[in-house]
Amino acid sequence: MLNLDPALYVDPAVLPRERDTIFTRTWQLLGPVSQVKDRGQYVAADLAGAKVFVVRGRDGQLRGFRNVCRHRGAKLLEEGTGRCATIRCPYHQWVFDDTGRLVTAPWFGDDPDFNPADWPLEPIHVAEWRGLLFAAISPETDLTTQLGELIAELADEPIETYQAAATDRVVFDANWKVYTDNFVEGYHIPGVHHAFFAAIEFEQFKTTAHKGFIRMTAPPRDGLFYRGKWLWMWPNWTLSLFEGGMNTSRINPLAFDRTEQIYHFYFADTSEATASKRASTIAGNLAVVREDYEVCVATHKNYMSGGYSSGPLSPRHEQGVHYFQNKVKEALAV
Ligand code: FES
Ligand SMILES: [Fe+2]
Numbered sequence: 001m002l003n004l005d006p007a008l009y010v011d012p013a014v015l016p017r018e019r020d021t022i023f024t025r026t027w028q029l030l031g032p033v034s035q036v037k038d039r040g041q042y043v044a045a046d047l048a049g050a051k052v053f054v055v056r057g058r059d060g061q062l063r064g065f066r067n068v069c070r071h072r073g074a075k076l077l078e079e080g081t082g083r084c085a086t087i088r089c090p091y092h093q094w095v096f097d098d099t100g101r102l103v104t105a106p107w108f109g110d111d112p113d114f115n116p117a118d119w120p121l122e123p124i125h126v127a128e129w130r131g132l133l134f135a136a137i138s139p140e141t142d143l144t145t146q147l148g149e150l151i152a153e154l155a156d157e158p159i160e161t162y163q164a165a166a167t168d169r170v171v172f173d174a175n176w177k178v179y180t181d182n183f184v185e186g187y188h189i190p191g192v193h194h195a196f197f198a199a200i201e202f203e204q205f206k207t208t209a210h211k212g213f214i215r216m217t218a219p220p221r222d223g224l225f226y227r228g229k230w231l232w233m234w235p236n237w238t239l240s241l242f243e244g245g246m247n248t249s250r251i252n253p254l255a256f257d258r259t260e261q262i263y264h265f266y267f268a269d270t271s272e273a274t275a276s277k278r279a280s281t282i283a284g285n286l287a288v289v290r291e292d293y294e295v296c297v298a299t300h301k302n303y304m305s306g307g308y309s310s311g312p313l314s315p316r317h318e319q320g321v322h323y324f325q326n327k328v329k330e331a332l333a334v
Pocket of ligand 2: 182183188192193288289292
């Protein structure tokens, strides 16, 4: 069991292939569906370079579109969340409604062949699952098939009752697979996360791969905010359980050597009385992941240097790495 060929992390030609074979064909987590609870609310996101948005229309329907103007291809909405009645392109002011229809193309001039009905926004797919919002450009399966055994794994967790209370976004200079390799193993905990290591029973750390997801568990010691279960789902999202809540994240490549991770934190109790406890859970979580970014950036540089060739993976701790890397190899047909 060998680590993936470092060329697949540092060759810029690989990301366009991953975009075609992984990111456009799978459901991508956009976070809590509460972001688009009200009519006119939207969330705009980058999916491995593809710009998309999901909006709740005046009729209450959720719809998704490419965030690409049909005129000359400008970006319509800035990434993030917001509210709009209509969507006005910032470039030449074409206006689309919340069903994607082109309403007006001001100052366009007379062209008998131009019919606004021919130029609606390009739709994408949208799905909800237990309070979470997903989008897909050309999904090869439905969302529940992609989620696989995760559905049973979380059946007893009341995840849709949690309120999304905070979000965060981190950008770092490493390939998205370097970070994913890191997320799906606990082998690095003794070396990289000293406080976290002291807070779990590391000898009992277990990693198992299932259809669609990887589960990592370890009994927490007293006082740790984590519940001792961390999940990673194909191809690029995570869910970690806290006492009375959870976080989710999406690991998104911005370039072959640059990755963003978008977090949402959810809690059962979002009252004022527990605000400081929530803040310390979020800070504790981000402190742990910050330790990972440093090691990932340094690892990526070593892959870039040509000074690394694939080493062996631990059968005890790196089954998840192996599972993820095999899925990537399958997608890329390498
Ligand atoms: S690109 Fe949008 S109006 Fe021209
Ligand atoms: Fe880590």
